[in-house]
Amino acid sequence: MSLEVNGHKTYAYTGNHAFDACLPTVIFIHGAANDHSVWALQSRYFAYHGHNVLAVDLPGHGKSAGDALNDVATFADWVKALMDAVGIEQAAIVGHSMGSLIGLETAARYPAIVTRLALVGTAIPMPVTDALLETSAANDHAAYEMINVFAHSPRAQIGGNRLPGAWMMGNSMRLMERSANGVLHADFTACNSYRGGLDAAKKTKCPVLLILGQRDLMTPPRAAKEAAASFSNARTVMLDGTGHSLMSEQPDAVLDALIDFLRPKNVTAA
Amino acid sequence: MPAPKTYQLDTLSLHAGQQPDSEFGARAQPIYFTTSYVFPDTDHAASLFNMERAGHVYSRISNPTNAALEERIAALEGGVGAIATASGQAALHLAIVTLMNAGSHIVASGSLYGGSHNLLAYTLPRFGIETTFVKPRDVDAFRAAIRPETRLLFGETLGNPGLDVLDIPRVSEVAHEAGLPLLVDSTFTTPYLMRPFDLGADLIFHSATKFLGGHGVAIGGLLVDGGKFDWDKSGNFPTLSEPYEGFHGMVFTEESTTAAFLLRARREGIRDFGACMSPINAFQIMQGMETLGPRMQRHMDNTRAVVAFLDKHDAVEQVVYPELPSHPDHELARKLLPNGCGAVFSFELKGGRSAGRKFIESLKVFSHLANVGDAKSLVIHPATTTHYRMDDAALRAAGITEGTVRLSIGIESAEDLLEDLSRALRASQKA
Numbered sequence: 001m002s003l004e005v006n007g008h009k010t011y012a013y014t015g016n017h018a019f020d021a022c023l024p025t026v027i028f029i030h031g032a033a034n035d036h037s038v039w040a041l042q043s044r045y046f047a048y049h050g051h052n053v054l055a056v057d058l059p060g061h062g063k064s065a066g067d068a069l070n071d072v073a074t075f076a077d078w079v080k081a082l083m084d085a086v087g088i089e090q091a092a093i094v095g096h097s098m099g100s101l102i103g104l105e106t107a108a109r110y111p112a113i114v115t116r117l118a119l120v121g122t123a124i125p126m127p128v129t130d131a132l133l134e135t136s137a138a139n140d141h142a143a144y145e146m147i148n149v150f151a152h153s154p155r156a157q158i159g160g161n162r163l164p165g166a167w168m169m170g171n172s173m174r175l176m177e178r179s180a181n182g183v184l185h186a187d188f189t190a191c192n193s194y195r196g197g198l199d200a201a202k203k204t205k206c207p208v209l210l211i212l213g214q215r216d217l218m219t220p221p222r223a224a225k226e227a228a229a230s231f232s233n234a235r236t237v238m239l240d241g242t243g244h245s246l247m248s249e250q251p252d253a254v255l256d257a258l259i260d261f262l263r264p265k266n267v268t269a270a
Numbered sequence: 271m272p273a274p275k276t277y278q279l280d281t282l283s284l285h286a287g288q289q290p291d292s293e294f295g296a297r298a299q300p301i302y303f304t305t306s307y308v309f310p311d312t313d314h315a316a317s318l319f320n321m322e323r324a325g326h327v328y329s330r331i332s333n334p335t336n337a338a339l340e341e342r343i344a345a346l347e348g349g350v351g352a353i354a355t356a357s358g359q360a361a362l363h364l365a366i367v368t369l370m371n372a373g374s375h376i377v378a379s380g381s382l383y384g385g386s387h388n389l390l391a392y393t394l395p396r397f398g399i400e401t402t403f404v405k406p407r408d409v410d411a412f413r414a415a416i417r418p419e420t421r422l423l424f425g426e427t428l429g430n431p432g433l434d435v436l437d438i439p440r441v442s443e444v445a446h447e448a449g450l451p452l453l454v455d456s457t458f459t460t461p462y463l464m465r466p467f468d469l470g471a472d473l474i475f476h477s478a479t480k481f482l483g484g485h486g487v488a489i490g491g492l493l494v495d496g497g498k499f500d501w502d503k504s505g506n507f508p509t510l511s512e513p514y515e516g517f518h519g520m521v522f523t524e525e526s527t528t529a530a531f532l533l534r535a536r537r538e539g540i541r542d543f544g545a546c547m548s549p550i551n552a553f554q555i556m557q558g559m560e561t562l563g564p565r566m567q568r569h570m571d572n573t574r575a576v577v578a579f580l581d582k583h584d585a586v587e588q589v590v591y592p593e594l595p596s597h598p599d600h601e602l603a604r605k606l607l608p609n610g611c612g613a614v615f616s617f618e619l620k621g622g623r624s625a626g627r628k629f630i631e632s633l634k635v636f637s638h639l640a641n642v643g644d645a646k647s648l649v650i651h652p653a654t655t656t657h658y659r660m661d662d663a664a665l666r667a668a669g670i671t672e673g674t675v676r677l678s679i680g681i682e683s684a685e686d687l688l689e690d691l692s693r694a695l696r697a698s699q700k701a
Contacts, residue, residue: 037527045322149274160289162324164332165340174497
């Protein structure tokens, strides 16, 4: 689906389905220097199982125009604007990494519109190392190289992908390399400067699911512990041996956790 | 801060794409010799068919052993993924039919393997796909031959038979200026000698039958996607960027930003044309790839020794090898192929057809057959075998003379190879 949000052309993957006002909606939000395609399997499943799906390309990412935003609060306002543009009043939000912070802040700012919140590969707060901030500021390819190693478990760096014939490390690198100059740094700035995560967690009223990778070096599970305890209604699924690229490393496990969390009988407004 | 290291070629050759078997802990890659896979339940089955879950349905489309091989070559080439095919020819065909329809056009190097030339020059025109052949050293000719209906530029990393070095950085620039991808056949070079994606190529295929396998026991092909080409932006590839009725209206560039080409190639090309690789062959090719680095280094060491020997021999008119200053692509080879120019090359024997015949028949270590890239050294005399129907003029047009001998240098003891060649050269001059 192509639509206009805040004056900019915006793309959201829908599984090739027209919007159905009778169905619940799930918004998938990608992480830094990524796009909607990181959710390929999971978003397609929900699109074909009783949901409207909006797997978005954030501003300045993928097929969406506009400048990359560098502030989580502004991203959250953009999600609200997206929902207004589509004409939906409520949605479940699933976010990965930076996308998890955007989902969290959206749920805190606009509690009436977020029915459920799934945080995949999250850390709250989400500090970014000086090395990554500096290399991304310089648009240095070394930033992508660092991320690619840190974001994949030792197992994933060897392969054995569940998706036949796909080399995870190569896909991840090529996807990041498609980012325009400045996008990665804007994303990292947004993550690094977001200080309101714990307060947002306390304000969040809807059910929350955290899906964490036991071998995640980018957002180690311990960095989500305090926030997990701050939610009023949250549970955590830990995926053994999994790094930060949870959707490609463990596509079925992530999907099963989301199915269990988002299945229609559980979908109720906060 | 230096970027953290990823695994090097020799490590990836042994490990990429394969985890120890989760059921029994087998360290070697198991051969999943099965046509099909049991579904846990109907919803899971539907999800697999509809690409909502990762996994295997039917071995024509994917197989766990083949998938490990596919990941391995993608890792070695620095691509996003690959598809294993029944042969190198099947890989070339799969690339072409994934990208274009009847009425499309290809610009290809004229220095191609005979099988590739046949497909482009004689077979594909029957299906409405035309090819213009250009001299691989003439980059401007690639540009000049591009038409509105052109959908692909194609060449071999090392051309046949003169080992023309394809100037991938410049030819890919021409392709990309026109919104087109560059496909290269990297069979002769393998990722050990060249990684074409790093130089600008968009798609690579291999006849894995040759150096990747190395043992000469399994036919197979591998088609690898570099993941850089922007099919949407190009606007030339509706097969990838517009709804495909053959898969629920799927738009491949929406499903996968980096691997739309492979997605269609698997979901249509392998599904419908069916030129899949047997898992036995995939296993055998993987066994060969485990030793790719050490083998290729030995191939290169032996080739350099043989080239130096022949270059000084009185019975030899000329050796055609890019590492020699006499080769027209010597400087380009130094730049693009610093680790070597492969182990297949030709030389001109003095004495014509009769000398060629005597030379071949006098060899003891070299095997006389129509293949290259085996661990064993191979030889063929085109004028009396593959091109025997041609008269002298036709041979010259193909870049072959009556004295042309093609060698594929193996990994035997270099001393034994030189002795074998020395004896046969002496015999040839008495013919």
